[in-house]
Amino acid sequence: MVNVNSSFVKGAATLAITGIAARGIGAIFRVVLAAVLGDEGIGLYQYAYPIYSTLLVISTAGIPVALSKIIAEKIALNDYHEALRVFRVAFIILSVSGLIISLTMMLGAQFISVVIVKDLKAYYPILAISPAIFFVTIMASLRGFFQGQQNMFPTAVSQLLEQLVRVLFAIIMVVIMLPVGLEYASAGATSGATAGGLAGLLLLFFLYRRRRFGLFDLAAKQSEHSPERVGHIIRRIFGLAIPITIGGLVIPLISLIDLAVVPRQLLEAGFEIERARALYGQLTGMASSVVYFPNVIALALSMSLVPAISEAFALKNKLMVLNRTEIAMKMTLLFALPSAAGLFLLAEPITILLFNNAEAGYSLSYMSWSVIPLCFYVTTTGLIQGLGRPIVPALNMLYGGIVKTILAWHLTVIPALNVGGAALASVIGIAVAAILNINYVMKHTGWRINIREFILLPGISMIIMSVFVYFPFRLINTYGAALMTGGWLNAISTLFAIAVGIIVYGVTLLLMGVLNEDELRLIPYIGSRISKLRARFKIDRRQD
Numbered sequence: 001m002v003n004v005n006s007s008f009v010k011g012a013a014t015l016a017i018t019g020i021a022a023r024g025i026g027a028i029f030r031v032v033l034a035a036v037l038g039d040e041g042i043g044l045y046q047y048a049y050p051i052y053s054t055l056l057v058i059s060t061a062g063i064p065v066a067l068s069k070i071i072a073e074k075i076a077l078n079d080y081h082e083a084l085r086v087f088r089v090a091f092i093i094l095s096v097s098g099l100i101i102s103l104t105m106m107l108g109a110q111f112i113s114v115v116i117v118k119d120l121k122a123y124y125p126i127l128a129i130s131p132a133i134f135f136v137t138i139m140a141s142l143r144g145f146f147q148g149q150q151n152m153f154p155t156a157v158s159q160l161l162e163q164l165v166r167v168l169f170a171i172i173m174v175v176i177m178l179p180v181g182l183e184y185a186s187a188g189a190t191s192g193a194t195a196g197g198l199a200g201l202l203l204l205f206f207l208y209r210r211r212r213f214g215l216f217d218l219a220a221k222q223s224e225h226s227p228e229r230v231g232h233i234i235r236r237i238f239g240l241a242i243p244i245t246i247g248g249l250v251i252p253l254i255s256l257i258d259l260a261v262v263p264r265q266l267l268e269a270g271f272e273i274e275r276a277r278a279l280y281g282q283l284t285g286m287a288s289s290v291v292y293f294p295n296v297i298a299l300a301l302s303m304s305l306v307p308a309i310s311e312a313f314a315l316k317n318k319l320m321v322l323n324r325t326e327i328a329m330k331m332t333l334l335f336a337l338p339s340a341a342g343l344f345l346l347a348e349p350i351t352i353l354l355f356n357n358a359e360a361g362y363s364l365s366y367m368s369w370s371v372i373p374l375c376f377y378v379t380t381t382g383l384i385q386g387l388g389r390p391i392v393p394a395l396n397m398l399y400g401g402i403v404k405t406i407l408a409w410h411l412t413v414i415p416a417l418n419v420g421g422a423a424l425a426s427v428i429g430i431a432v433a434a435i436l437n438i439n440y441v442m443k444h445t446g447w448r449i450n451i452r453e454f455i456l457l458p459g460i461s462m463i464i465m466s467v468f469v470y471f472p473f474r475l476i477n478t479y480g481a482a483l484m485t486g487g488w489l490n491a492i493s494t495l496f497a498i499a500v501g502i503i504v505y506g507v508t509l510l511l512m513g514v515l516n517e518d519e520l521r522l523i524p525y526i527g528s529r530i531s532k533l534r535a536r537f538k539i540d541r542r543q544d
Contacts, residue, residue, distance in 0.1 A: 009327065011152035011308075015300035018156035022163035023293045027354060029167040030289055033189055034355040036174055037182065039278035042285035044186040047117050048125035050255035051105070052132065052193070059101035059137045062244025063090050064144035065306055065385055066237050071148025072307035073314040080219040082228060083148065089233050091141045098137025106130035117259065124187035128194065135197030142204040149215065150307050152300075154207045158200040166196030240390055247381065247394030257405050258284065262422045265412035283419040286355050287363035291370055294339035298375035301328050302382030309386025318446070321387075325447045328379050333454060334514070336375040337462045338505045342498065343368035345469050349494040356487075366423035373427070373434035380437035387444060396436035404429025457514045465505040473497035 034042055067090045074083035105112075106127060113122040139158065146154040170192025177188040228236075262283065266276035305328055312320035343350065347368060348361030381393040404425045411421025441447060449455070476493035484492065509515060510530065 009304075011150055012297075012300045012304040012331075014152045014156045015159075015303055016297050018160045019296035019300055022160050023296050025163050025167050026289070027293065029170065030286070031354050031356075032171055033174070034286065034357065036178065037185060037189070039281045039357070040274060041182050041186050041281075043277035043281035044119075044121055044125055044183055045189050046281060046285045047113075047119065047122040047259070048129050048186075048190045050259050051112055051116070051126060052129045052190075054256060055101050055105050056133050056136060057245060059098045059133050060094060060140045060245075062241035062247075062390065063094055063237060064140040064147075065244050065390070066090075066240035067141065067144035068147035068303075068307045069240060069310040069386065069388075070236065071145065072150065072310040075149060076311040076314040078222070080215055081222050084215060084219050085227065086233055086237070087141075087145045087148075089230060090144065090237055091138075093234070093237070094137050094141040098134040101137070102130055102132075102134040105133060116256075121183035121186075124183050125190045128187040128191040130194075132193040132197045135194065135201045139197060139201040139204055142201075142208055145208070146204075147303060148307055150304070150311070152304060154204055155303065158204050158207075161203050162196040162200035164196075165199035166192040168192075169195035240385075240388070243389075243391035243394055244385060247390060247397060255284075257401070258408065258422065261405065261408050262412055262419065265409060265422075266418060269413050269415045269418060271418070279419045282357065282360040283363045283367075283422060286351060286357060286360040287367045287423065290343065290350060290354065290364055291367045291374070294335065294343075294371050295374055295378060297335045298332055298378035301331060302378050305379070305382035306386045309383055310388075313387060322446050325383055325441060325445045328383065329376075329441075329447065330454065330515075332375050332379040333458055334509065336372045337458055338465055338501065339375075340368050340371040341462050341466050342469060342501055343371065345466060346473065346494055346497060349473070349490050349497075352487075352490050353494050363419050363423050366420050367426065370423075370427040370430050373431040377430060377434040377437055380434070380441050383441050383445070384437065389440075389444075392440055393433075393437055396440075397433040399436065400429040400431070400433030402429075403432050453514065457512050458509075461505055461508040461512060461514065464508050465501045468504040469497045469501040472500050 033045065037045065067087065070086050071083045074080070074086065109123055109127040109130065112126055113120055139162075143155045143158065146152070170189045173188030173191050174185045178185040259280075263273075263276045263280050266279055267273065271279065305324065308324055309321060312324060344365055347365035348358050351360040351364055352358050377393070377397070384390065384392050407425035407428060408422045411417050411425055412419065414421055417424070442449075473493050473496070476496060477489060480489050480493065483489075
């Protein structure tokens with residue numbers, strides 16, 4: 001079973017590594033952006049993104065995920081010719097929808113800024129990001145083509161290039177446009193998404209021209225083939241894509257609700273409009289961006305799980321489905337737990353380090369705990385989509401979104417809580433969706449929570465790690481104050497505490513035998529070496 005799962009885990013690891021790199025570049029970008037634009041400029045920048053995200057989901061219509069699922073099924077059944085036909089149909093649909101939605105956003109930018117956002121300065125950031133939808137939509141079809149073959153490399157490298165170009169172009173445009181006005185500088189920042197989307201698309205076209213012939217050769221050699229009607233292919237694509245779209249729309253719509261609810265309720269709580277913008281920027285542009293960083297592992301798993309589970313499901317291999325579910329859930333937990341604890345313990349130092357903004361640590365301290373349910377929601381969504389029931393995560397997030405909206409409306413208006421209330425509402429709302437998803441996965445895969453391996457041992461490891469994060473940070477801050485200035489002292493103590501936490505957590509997991517030998521060998525690049533090291537020191541995994 002190790003060999004059966006190795007490609008799925010390797011694909012997830014490849015996406016995770018490049019995803020972490022891309023998020024790291026994005027974090028640096030946020031630091032620069034916060035320093036140049038300030039809280040109000042970040043707020044203007046964030047005005048454009050919920051709208052962009054919502055329209056992007058509509059333009060792609062869940063087709064890339066449906067595409068990867070159908071292609072994986074066709075390849076599992078050795079029907080290579082149909083896999084290519086499905087891709088061609090999906091590519092045409094996405095090209096047309098991307099163009100229409102991109103033009104709609106561009107032409108409706110003034111209406112959105114005046115009627116929805118109610119801030120005229122949002123016009124230029126929205127306008128500048130509009131063309132990105134066209135490029136990113138076409139790019140999504142090519143990613144779905146490769147992912148359906150369980151080849152995650154093109155997606156990984158295109159994500160990295162897209163982020164690099166986005167950040168570099170945006171920084172250049174911010175510097176050029178800042179003397180003209182804050183709204184123009186924010187538009188320069190959002191225009192980076194357009195440049196990055198174009199760069200990623202060009203790279204994927206290049207890889208497609210070079211790598212497509214393997215599948216084309218297999219299709220040419222296929223002896224028997226009964227082609228499906230184009231209408232049937234379209235119905236199959238949209239039968240999967242529409243529920244995925246509904247699910248994909250829920251999170252952006254929740255962000256739009258935040259855009260409508262949070263600033264409004266902050267004003268209701270007595271804050272001036274400039275102060276409301278700043279607090280909203282801290283919540284969505286700073287705290288949320290940090291919280292979504294650890295989610296890169298869950299996103300990588302989710303992308304890999306859709307074709308991997310689809311393959312197992314098409315082959316009616318229940319053991320493979322169960323095994324891949326167990327691996328994905330354990331990987332999610334082992335990464336999400338320490339991430340949440342670390343962000344909570346170091347909330348203020350992290351926001352000072354990244355944004356030179358201690359106040360944003362307040363939002364992050366609340367938002368940090370959303371890492372755990374968010375990662376589980378994303379991972380289980382990939383599992384459920386692979387099982388062919390994409391509407392389920394959509395409905396579950398809808399229920400969570402309703403809970404979040406009700407709580408945000410009542411908690412944000414409390415002056416003592418303000419954006420902390422909105423953050424707390426997010427944690428609870430996402431937890432509702434995650435719990436419902438997990439319950440569905442348990443019911444339909446046969447996976448069960450092992451209390452000792454899934455809760456007790458990881459929980460103890462997290463507590464030990466937290467001790468080794470908190471006290472070194474405090475010690476360095478206490479005794480280093482006489483040697484370094486505040487900024488350098490905070491940076492060194494924070495980074496040192498994070499490094500110690502990672503090492504202690506990893507060693508604790510190893511010593512407590514949380515991962516068995518098969519699971520260790522699945523870890524690309526280093527898993528076999530860790531396994532040999534553990535055997536050398538006779539660290540045996542304890543049995544239940």
